[in-house]
Amino acid sequence: MSVETIRAALRVFNTITFNYKQLVGEEGLNDEATGEYQIALIAILAAWVRQNRNLDLDNEIAVDISLAGLQTQLEELADESIPEAFSMGSGSAADPGQIPELGEIVNTNRHFMGGSLIPYLRQEMVLADGLTLGQLAAVRQPAWEARTSLYAGAFWTAIWVGLGVSLINRLMADNQPVRRFLDPGAEHCPTCPPKAREYASWNEMLGFTGGLPADGSDDCQSNCRCQIEVFEKGEWVNVGI
Numbered sequence: 001m002s003v004e005t006i007r008a009a010l011r012v013f014n015t016i017t018f019n020y021k022q023l024v025g026e027e028g029l030n031d032e033a034t035g036e037y038q039i040a041l042i043a044i045l046a047a048w049v050r051q052n053r054n055l056d057l058d059n060e061i062a063v064d065i066s067l068a069g070l071q072t073q074l075e076e077l078a079d080e081s082i083p084e085a086f087s088m089g090s091g092s093a094a095d096p097g098q099i100p101e102l103g104e105i106v107n108t109n110r111h112f113m114g115g116s117l118i119p120y121l122r123q124e125m126v127l128a129d130g131l132t133l134g135q136l137a138a139v140r141q142p143a144w145e146a147r148t149s150l151y152a153g154a155f156w157t158a159i160w161v162g163l164g165v166s167l168i169n170r171l172m173a174d175n176q177p178v179r180r181f182l183d184p185g186a187e188h189c190p191t192c193p194p195k196a197r198e199y200a201s202w203n204e205m206l207g208f209t210g211g212l213p214a215d216g217s218d219d220c221q222s223n224c225r226c227q228i229e230v231f232e233k234g235e236w237v238n239v240g241i
Contacts, residue, residue: 030088030159031225037081038152042145044073049141053134057125064122066133071118078109078154085155089162101161109154120147153214160212164202177231178205180213189219192226202230 086094096103179198199205211217213226229236
């Protein structure tokens with residue numbers, strides 16, 4: 001698998017410390033861990049709302065300072081957690097400064113936080129004439145939490161990219177059988193069912209599918225719940241979905 005193929009997995013994004021976990025062989029682990037990260041993002045937002053509930057939204061300077069603090073907290077969580085997600089997929093410790101693919105995920109996530117989420121929240125506040133943050137949140141907080149939860153996609157993507165890098169390092173991308181199949185409990189978009197079959201190798205699968213589950217290569221985007229297994233030591237092993 002080429003570096004360009006790995007980078008294609010970066011197209012879509014969407015106060016917990018994760019213990020080191022090995023992805024391969026632990027079914028459902030990346031879904032569980034991504035859910036924990038999503039909860040952590042929402043918890044930071046909720047705590048920020050509580051701490052700033054009396055913030056006068058007509059005070060633009062105070063609003064900017066408060067939003068900058070929220071952005072810093074969210075980015076600090078991501079900077080700590082995304083490398084751990086990558087390590088779940090790769091099976092070894094990861095340093096964003098030494099692994100270009102991981103550094104790109106971290107930087108892209110920072111760009112989306114500062115260039116998308118924070119401007120979205122600021123615009124919500126600009127339109128709230130005469131209200132405090134607490135008053136606005138009483139109506140809008142569920143929407144804010146839903147928007148914030150989308151950024152858990154960076155964690156999910158990091159797991160898959162870590163797995164791809166691991167296969168390259170193990171020189172198995174061209175000769176290890178792989179199969180992709182549908183989650184029986186999920187709804188399926190039009191592009192996923194034709195991809196559910198066995199492949200001679202990881203590279204063959206990527207050549208046919210155009211990407212990995214939840215990386216944006218299917219119509220279901222980051223909501224994809226397809227599963228992948230690799231053939232190791234005489235048996236099929238789930239790689240974590």
